[in-house]
Amino acid sequence: MNEKMTLIKNAKIVNEGTIFSGDILIEGKYIKEIKDSISAKSADINVFDAEGKYVFPGAIDDQVHFREPGLTHKANIETESKAAIAGGITSFIEMPNTNPQTTTIEKLEEKFEIAAKTSFANYSFMFGGTNDNLEEILKLDVNQVAGLKLFLGSSTGNMLVDNPEVLEKIFKSTNMLISVHCEDEGTIKKNFNEHFEKYGDDIPIKCHPIIRSEEACYLSSSKAIELAKKTGARLHVFHLSTGKETNLFTNKIPLKDKKITAEVCIHHLWFSDEDYDKKGTLIKWNPAVKTKKDRDQLWKALLDDRIDVIATDHAPHTIEEKKNVYTSAPSGGPLVQHALPAMLEMHHRGKISLEKIVEKMCHNPAILFQVERRGYVKEGYFADLVLVDLNNPWTVTKENILYKCKWSPFEGTTFKSRITHTFLNGNLVYQNSKFNSVKSAERLTFNR
The missing domain is CATH 3.20.20.140 (Metal-dependent hydrolases)
Structure with a gap:
């Protein structure tokens, strides 16, 4: 069975002390390839344009x-x-x-x-x-x-x-x-x-x-x-x-x-x-x-x-x-x-x-x-990725607080930057304030 593939295009990738433009190919749970430019060779690949956004490791x-x-x-x-x-x-x-x-x-x-x-x-x-x-x-x-x-x-x-x-x-x-x-x-x-x-x-x-x-x-x-x-x-x-x-x-x-x-x-x-x-x-x-x-x-x-x-x-x-x-x-x-x-x-x-x-x-x-294969945007690592829009202001209000307790010390604060998308183990789990119902969380393992 073929693994699901996602291609993130035009990302500004922040990793290991540098910021560089590139594409990220995700296969299954993992980052398969990072290059200046990757073309979608198959119609089955889900292509995602990150133009103007930064990609951080989760x-x-x-x-x-x-x-x-x-x-x-x-x-x-x-x-x-x-x-x-x-x-x-x-x-x-x-x-x-x-x-x-x-x-x-x-x-x-x-x-x-x-x-x-x-x-x-x-x-x-x-x-x-x-x-x-x-x-x-x-x-x-x-x-x-x-x-x-x-x-x-x-x-x-x-x-x-x-x-x-x-x-x-x-x-x-x-x-x-x-x-x-x-x-x-x-x-x-x-x-x-x-x-x-x-x-x-x-x-x-x-x-x-x-x-x-x-x-x-x-x-x-x-x-x-x-x-x-x-x-x-x-x-x-x-x-x-x-x-x-x-x-x-x-x-x-x-x-x-x-x-x-x-x-x-x-x-x-x-x-x-x-x-x-x-x-x-x-x-x-x-x-x-x-x-x-x-x-x-x-x-x-x-x-x-x-x-x-x-x-x-x-x-x-x-x-x-x-x-x-x-x-x-x-x-x-x-x-x-x-x-x-x-x-x-x-x-x-x-x-x-x-x-x-x-x-x-x-x-x-x-x-x-010593967390195993997480914390970096690297080939072979789990695709835990976060897309950040640095110029998309929003204000913390009771309506957009997700904690069960429904309050925050930041209530009333306006942040210039917004997390727009979160990928977890290769799955897009959060997009523009909406959650994907598929839970793809995993237990962390350690290289010791």
Whole structure:
């Protein structure tokens, strides 16, 4: 049986630090050929004209919370992966702090089963480390799981790994990439108690970055890095939020050779503490959005390659939950639909090149997690492709938000660029705000 073929003509392809005009021939799930010009030799080939548009590899988001199982009043794998596809994110790695938590192989496999049935985007999951599940960690198949996630600061349930002996044992015992949330619990508790004494439950939101302070972040991330150096573990520090932390990382060696890497999220690149007055708890995240100076230093570290990856930390809550007073309002917000448009907006403002966006959102997550044949526009790779129109403005409104929670911190923002088409494993799954009903998502695999 012949594989279905699609020919994308007249594309401006953004890949591996260059932008070049060319045609892309897709056969089945894969990119068969990339050339200056390819002619359709058969009437069976579906020809698609990308004139005036850029073609990116599908973005790989290495940190999302899709809330399934157990928290599906906020979101689920189906709704959030659909929003991701509309935002040009074709693959995601989801976090373990669901209910129940993903801290046993049985619970991990249950999540894979849900995703196999409902996900619109390619998927994998992190396995959660705790103070007492090292035996389960050691049973994991490293080629089938994205990595290990440890909370070294505040967390729900029993996912806070606060036993130093256990932590060192985990770092020593696994070759898997260990991703960490770094905020020092003792520092946060002390700061919180001081503010609670003064304000009670209704602590002003602008105090959030003072409670979850630079010191709390730096203390925790520097300890994690020290332990990684001591044990030789492969460490990835999630969602840097302070300028001070950026000095803990290097740009002196290629990413593939780095043992200690870092990520920054969209919200820490876009917002600052100046936005709390207007946005309130809608921009309450952990770690907190901090100062304009911190934001500037994060940008500097991203562009000079001390920070390796841009992700979302997509973590939806209902609007009712978010509108509570400070002590009851949960941290986190939805971002997958608007992450790439937000970075393209920063491109329009002269902050970042298209090539750098692709490097940080597509290539680097693939290198870092050793994702098999994704993250590039390359012959032999899966045809996960995103078409971008840089001059097609649109405004984020309740009507066009696809998250289950139906709100966004970007509501009211006008983006100049639009994701017009998304191909997943060779199939056109999204076109001009409409979805193809055929689900073609696959489980990510890893070359380790």
